[in-house]
Amino acid sequence: MDDIFAHMDARFEDHISRVRSFVSQPSISGEGAGMAEMAELVRDSIQRLGGTAEIVPTPGWPVVFGEVSVGAPRTLLLYGMYDVQPVEGEEWIAPPFAGDIVDLPEFGPSMVARGVYNTKGPLAGLFNVLESIQAVRGRLPVNLKFVVEGEEELSSRNLPGFIEAYKDRLGADATYFPFYSQNRDGKPVLWLGVKGIQYFEIACRGGAWGGPRTRGVHGCNAVWVGNPIWRMTRALATMMDDAEQIQIEGFYDDVVPPSAEDEALLQQLARTFDPANELWMWDTERFKYDLHGADLLRRYLYDPQLNIDGVLGGYTGPGMKTLLPHEVRVKMDVRLVPNMEPERVRQRIRDHLVKIGRDDFEVHFYEGYPAAKTNVSEHVVQSVIRSCRSLGAEPEIWPHVAGSAPLYLFSRVLNQPFATGGLGHGGRPHSPNEYATVEGMRLFERSVARFIYEFAGA
Amino acid sequence: MDDIFAHMDARFEDHISRVRSFVSQPSISGEGAGMAEMAELVRDSIQRLGGTAEIVPTPGWPVVFGEVSVGAPRTLLLYGMYDVQPVEGEEWIAPPFAGDIVDLPEFGPSMVARGVYNTKGPLAGLFNVLESIQAVRGRLPVNLKFVVEGEEELSSRNLPGFIEAYKDRLGADATYFPFYSQNRDGKPVLWLGVKGIQYFEIACRGGAWGGPRTRGVHGCNAVWVGNPIWRMTRALATMMDDAEQIQIEGFYDDVVPPSAEDEALLQQLARTFDPANELWMWDTERFKYDLHGADLLRRYLYDPQLNIDGVLGGYTGPGMKTLLPHEVRVKMDVRLVPNMEPERVRQRIRDHLVKIGRDDFEVHFYEGYPAAKTNVSEHVVQSVIRSCRSLGAEPEIWPHVAGSAPLYLFSRVLNQPFATGGLGHGGRPHSPNEYATVEGMRLFERSVARFIYEFAGA
Numbered sequence: 001m002d003d004i005f006a007h008m009d010a011r012f013e014d015h016i017s018r019v020r021s022f023v024s025q026p027s028i029s030g031e032g033a034g035m036a037e038m039a040e041l042v043r044d045s046i047q048r049l050g051g052t053a054e055i056v057p058t059p060g061w062p063v064v065f066g067e068v069s070v071g072a073p074r075t076l077l078l079y080g081m082y083d084v085q086p087v088e089g090e091e092w093i094a095p096p097f098a099g100d101i102v103d104l105p106e107f108g109p110s111m112v113a114r115g116v117y118n119t120k121g122p123l124a125g126l127f128n129v130l131e132s133i134q135a136v137r138g139r140l141p142v143n144l145k146f147v148v149e150g151e152e153e154l155s156s157r158n159l160p161g162f163i164e165a166y167k168d169r170l171g172a173d174a175t176y177f178p179f180y181s182q183n184r185d186g187k188p189v190l191w192l193g194v195k196g197i198q199y200f201e202i203a204c205r206g207g208a209w210g211g212p213r214t215r216g217v218h219g220c221n222a223v224w225v226g227n228p229i230w231r232m233t234r235a236l237a238t239m240m241d242d243a244e245q246i247q248i249e250g251f252y253d254d255v256v257p258p259s260a261e262d263e264a265l266l267q268q269l270a271r272t273f274d275p276a277n278e279l280w281m282w283d284t285e286r287f288k289y290d291l292h293g294a295d296l297l298r299r300y301l302y303d304p305q306l307n308i309d310g311v312l313g314g315y316t317g318p319g320m321k322t323l324l325p326h327e328v329r330v331k332m333d334v335r336l337v338p339n340m341e342p343e344r345v346r347q348r349i350r351d352h353l354v355k356i357g358r359d360d361f362e363v364h365f366y367e368g369y370p371a372a373k374t375n376v377s378e379h380v381v382q383s384v385i386r387s388c389r390s391l392g393a394e395p396e397i398w399p400h401v402a403g404s405a406p407l408y409l410f411s412r413v414l415n416q417p418f419a420t421g422g423l424g425h426g427g428r429p430h431s432p433n434e435y436a437t438v439e440g441m442r443l444f445e446r447s448v449a450r451f452i453y454e455f456a457g458a
Numbered sequence: 459m460d461d462i463f464a465h466m467d468a469r470f471e472d473h474i475s476r477v478r479s480f481v482s483q484p485s486i487s488g489e490g491a492g493m494a495e496m497a498e499l500v501r502d503s504i505q506r507l508g509g510t511a512e513i514v515p516t517p518g519w520p521v522v523f524g525e526v527s528v529g530a531p532r533t534l535l536l537y538g539m540y541d542v543q544p545v546e547g548e549e550w551i552a553p554p555f556a557g558d559i560v561d562l563p564e565f566g567p568s569m570v571a572r573g574v575y576n577t578k579g580p581l582a583g584l585f586n587v588l589e590s591i592q593a594v595r596g597r598l599p600v601n602l603k604f605v606v607e608g609e610e611e612l613s614s615r616n617l618p619g620f621i622e623a624y625k626d627r628l629g630a631d632a633t634y635f636p637f638y639s640q641n642r643d644g645k646p647v648l649w650l651g652v653k654g655i656q657y658f659e660i661a662c663r664g665g666a667w668g669g670p671r672t673r674g675v676h677g678c679n680a681v682w683v684g685n686p687i688w689r690m691t692r693a694l695a696t697m698m699d700d701a702e703q704i705q706i707e708g709f710y711d712d713v714v715p716p717s718a719e720d721e722a723l724l725q726q727l728a729r730t731f732d733p734a735n736e737l738w739m740w741d742t743e744r745f746k747y748d749l750h751g752a753d754l755l756r757r758y759l760y761d762p763q764l765n766i767d768g769v770l771g772g773y774t775g776p777g778m779k780t781l782l783p784h785e786v787r788v789k790m791d792v793r794l795v796p797n798m799e800p801e802r803v804r805q806r807i808r809d810h811l812v813k814i815g816r817d818d819f820e821v822h823f824y825e826g827y828p829a830a831k832t833n834v835s836e837h838v839v840q841s842v843i844r845s846c847r848s849l850g851a852e853p854e855i856w857p858h859v860a861g862s863a864p865l866y867l868f869s870r871v872l873n874q875p876f877a878t879g880g881l882g883h884g885g886r887p888h889s890p891n892e893y894a895t896v897e898g899m900r901l902f903e904r905s906v907a908r909f910i911y912e913f914a915g916a
């Protein structure tokens with residue numbers, strides 16, 4: 001691979017510029033600005049490889065679909081996303097959509113930008129790699145298909161429709177989702193699956209139960225008129241107890257213990273798993289549970305979660321305002337572990353609200369999806385492992401991770417094994433000062449180049 | 459009084475303009491803009507009466523103190539406020555600081571503006587009356603003192619200090635707080651007291667208990683890292699049960715039942731009290747309790763309240779963002795009924811948080827104050843009653859109201875009886891589209907002129 005690595009090193013400044021051009025283009029799917037321009041950037045990148053690409057409309061943001069056919073024996077489907085999380089209300093050390101390189105005390109020169117880690121940095125790096133292979137070797141060793149969606153941060157709500165509609169054109173030997181997978185100590189993390197997710201919003205407004213109907217009123221009336229925030233507070237409190245066990249009836253019914261193979265992976269993982277690194281990454285002093293090793297990991301990976309993402313109601317400005325509010329809104333999500341289905345989760349939440357006498361709450365469910373798994377023995381997974389090892393890094397293998405991605409569409413609907421990863425390091429996804437190290441971007445490109453040749457079997 | 463009434467009618471357009479000039483000057487004490495200008499407007503109005511007036515600094519917004527000495531036998535202390543509530547996030551049918559006259563379907567021509575009802579409209583009207591009396595009769599029939607504060611909407615946090623410092627100069631036979639007291643049917647409401655208030659904020663942030671410490675992190679970590687919103691939610695839920703009974707230990711210990719005199723007033727009040735009007739005013743379909751007449755009123759007036767004014771935590775923007783937040787903030791208030799003291803209430807809240815294991819919560823108490831009462835037989839109260847009757851309106855007498863004002867400073871510290879009121883109608887205090895009817899402003903001026911002569915005994 002020395003020829004390709006040398007080529008990439010010589011053009012590294014240009015490669016960084018491409019990452020910058022990706023992150024400089026805002027594309028917050030929850031807000032909308034720049035989404036069309038970002039989709040065009042991705043389409044153009046595929047076309048520059050000599051492939052065909054189209055921006056496929058959906059009821060939400062479009063999917064960029066592309067193909068590069070080179071007559072190779074194997075075909076790889078590249079899954080990615082071009083949208084990012086909002087930055088509203090966050091304080092950043094660099095503008096979130098500029099791509100500034102900041103010398104971070106702990107990591108050295110790093111690009112600080114929304115999406116540089118999750119996941120425009122890897123997406124831009126992937127195109128850098130593919131162009132470099134073409135430049136050095138004349139042609140790619142595999143056929144490629146691209147599915148780059150614009151709603152991953154919105155629970156991929158229209159990706160199922162796209163996959164269904166384009167099913168016949170999505171045939172491939174495997175799916176690959178590129179990602180910076182090294183933690184701060186350089187250890188690459190390879191995960192064989194993801195949790196599913198069901199995001200939802202609930203609102204309580206004044207109505208037949210009481211409470212002001214259309215406007216906040218003078219706060220002294222709270223003594224005899226109901227307050228939607230109290231009503232919501234007590235409703236939420238019925239859902240989770242002090243031991244952090246979810247109290248929604250049947251919520252754990254579909255949860256299954258790890259398979260024997262996953263349990264073995266857990267035991268192996270517990271040997272290298274670094275809880276201190278996790279505490280550091282998530283800026284916390286302690287986990288919820290006084291557990292260690294495989295026991296902590298089992299809880300982390302095989303327990304569903306019920307999270308409150310945000311809550312807003314009444315007067316929240318400076319100083320005091322006495323107000324009896326007329327509404328409160330709460331954003332929540334469930335992370336689904338293997339064997340949980342979104343529809344059943346939605347039904348249990350609805351049933352719980354009825355059971356506690358809150359059928360007046362407005363509930364809006366976003367598109368949900370289930371967990372997904374692949375197998376460590378798959379060729380595509382082994383190709384990732386070999387690419388890491390060839391660069392001196394032994395991957396830590398996780399049965400799956402706690403995060404979500406709609407990989408079930410590839411594993412379950414398209415029936416393809418999948419792999420994720422690549423070298424490189426970044427952090428603070430969904431947080432201020434999301435970053436990726438510059439040196440990690442170089443390692444990422446090398447590992448992806450290697451992976452592609454491993455996968456091609458060449 | 460015909461000479462004075464005729465004079466006021468002839469100048470009514472100018473009088474309305476004065477109200478407009480008061481409400482057009484923003485003076486949101488919680489935010490700050492315009493407070494100095496508004497204090498000057500009030501000071502100038504007192505000086506135009508030939509009195510002395512000064513803007514007295516406090517650690518917060520200043521108090522306007524003034525005196526008009528005419529050598530009359532009786533002295534009346536006029537209490538008022540020049541600050542108003544915020545309008546942030548509210549939707550108005552007219553600009554909140556313009557003083558537009560809008561023909562409201564139910565009320566006819568009305569000024570729609572922040573503070574026109576609570577309480578710049580009555581304050582401006584008071585000056586209109588006093589100037590009219592001087593113009594027609596040459597001199598006022600009573601000596602006046604003015605205490606017009608700029609922090610009523612901030613719990614009057616620096617008024618106690620002012621009263622203490624100026625105690626020797628505040629001697630008067632009674633205190634009067636002018637207000638539009640007629641409900642939508644024209645019935646004037648005369649209240650003999652107010653509840654006290656203790657406003658406070660509590661916040662939960664990640665720390666030794668767990669939770670992210672300084673920033674929100676990726677939402678998938680909620681499965682193993684604590685969420686401050688859940689922690690706060692469960693804490694709040696311990697404070698109020700489903701029957702809307704406050705569960706803070708000892709909270710009701712100091713609550714006393716109505717005195718025999720108050721109970722008699724309650725029984726009398728129940729005969730004219732119009733619950734439908736209250737439901738309409740507070741935009742609600744039902745009260746919390748299935749009670750009627752004196753039983754409902756007793757609950758309303760003699761129960762303390764624990765209200766959630768607002769709550770904010772995590773992601774509350776459009777669409778979805780999966781986030782494990784690092785903090786949540788809640789604004790709350792207690793309304794104190796007679797015999798409850800703010801310091802004891804604060805201690806019980808602190809004790810409760812310790813008891814439920816939440817001593818990590820940040821708690822900030824604003825200045826609190828107790829309830830205040832006056833007696834129906836007082837000359838100043840009887841003067842208000844006679845002024846209403848002389849204009850054909852029989853007042854409905856309330857032992858006290860559910861709202862708060864720091865009248866204890868006058869009744870308890872200065873040892874003066876007090877009275878409140880005046881004809882006129884307005885509504886939606888602390889809400890969008892606060893209003894007062896133009897015709898009510900005319901009635902207000904007549905009733906205040908009459909009251910002043912009744913009080914003077916002339």
